[in-house]
Amino acid sequence: MNARRSLRAEGPVFAGGPLRPEVAPARDARYARKPIKVVIQLPCRDEAEQLPATLAALPRRLPGVDEVEWLVIDDGSSDDTAGVAIAHGAHAVLRLPHNRGLARAFCAGLEAACRRGADVIVNVDGDNQYDAAAIPELVARVLAGRADIVVGCRPIERIAHFPWWKKRLQRLGSAVVRAAASVRVDDATSGFRAYSRDAAMRLNVYSGYTYTLETLIQAGQSGLRVEGLPVGVNPPTRPSRLIRSVPQYVARSVLTIVRSFLTYRPLEFFLAPAGLCMGLGALIGARFLYAFAHGDGDGHVQSLILSALLIVVGTVGAAVGLLANQMVVNRRLLEEQQQSRRRAEWRPPA
Known part of the structure; x- marks a missing residue:
């Protein structure tokens, strides 16, 4: 299959990039073990402009990891997100035939990453808002067995471009997660996370809007270990597409919280x-x-x-x-x- 062809079909389609996954040098046979693979997934929609900088910041090698892949989930983009991803080093692109929403794109990425043999899946937003320098530590904590899910927690109060109401909603979301599932993280709405393979297989997202609060509540109720890690952020590259209006965001967040309580408690x-x-x-x-x-x-x-x-x-x-x-x-x-x-x-x- 031509790796640079634009593909569309009724279901998700993979396009492979010109690069092979980065594989660490072979080790002495005396220390042979199961190779560790990390897949960094990026759910995207119309991110052709931001993707080059986002991908350039991602690591190709990680300590204690034999193979690193970049997987871009193209959620029905109208621009050339898939082509830009391949041109800038993505190993594979999962193209959804139409826009299904962030939560569905996230779930499709988890399944695709597991099918590609991932032991750890790192989820990164396509708009380059998170500092990718934290990825090695996110992965290391999962590989060390400290946690099944590690959440990159932003310094909410110190982010100048966050309006006051957004900061309050972020804190409210974290408080709800603590109350609903006894999961203590300072930034429950952060999408910058690392998941073990086992955790990825356990998660189910019922919301079509976002996955952040629901997956943490579900993880806590399922007995998965969740840990927070302070991470940095980059300057904003575009306005948030998830928060198009404050009333809509509040209404959808409240609905997600109520549904989560109703489902799990x-x-x-x-x-x-x-x-x-x-x-x-x-x-x-x-x-x-x-x-x-x-x-x-x-x-x-x-x-x-x-x-x-x-x-x-x-x-x-x-x-x-x-x-x-x-x-x-x-x-x-x-x-x-x-x-x-x-x-x-x-x-x-x-």
Whole structure:
């Protein structure tokens, strides 16, 4: 296949670059071990202008790693993102036939990287906002077994081009992740991350908007170890495409947070409001009983009706929470089956 041909099809298409993966020199047979491969993936859409600088900063060799590949996921770009990627050293380009969104492009990249034999996958944004000098340390922490996912945490408060509301939302996202999954990272919305192969196979993203908060909540609930690493940032190259308007970004982020709580912690999600309803109902009912005991019950019939309504709503909410919690058990069993299937299917070609 001509590596420089522009390819399009109904499904994702790979275009290979003119470069071969960087392979470390052969080692003495006495110290033979399984070769370690790192795939650096870059989900992109219309990044032809930024890609040259982004790719130029990526490492071709890493300590303790035998093979490094660059994989660009072209999410239905209207410019020549794929061609620019190949021309500037990408080993492969996964071309999606149309724009599917950042979250779907990210997931497609994880699968493609695993199928290419990756032991560690590093996710980098195509707009060159992160300092790629942190990649060796991100990978080293995964290879050392310190964490299954290492998140590159930006110095949010010191980034001059971030507006105040964005800084507050970043902090809110990190607080939500801590509350939902006991995952302590300072920048939960950062997309600059390293994943072990096992972690990549466990993750499922249901949102079509972004993957950052959801994957961390899911990782915490799945028992994966998550660690933060302070990283630097580069000057902005273009406005954010993810945050086109503040209300839209806030609404989508809140929806993602609510969906994550509902998916991974449904018992707490339903029991908290259910308990509140039942408590209020009990207090209002006690007020009615007090009035009734003092011969004034006829004037507080509305309190009795409201008390009964709140207690019924709370009981139904608690029952739904218990039922949803049992569904979580079934979902985890299905995820274990899915992971076993992925291990069998996401193998590199022989």
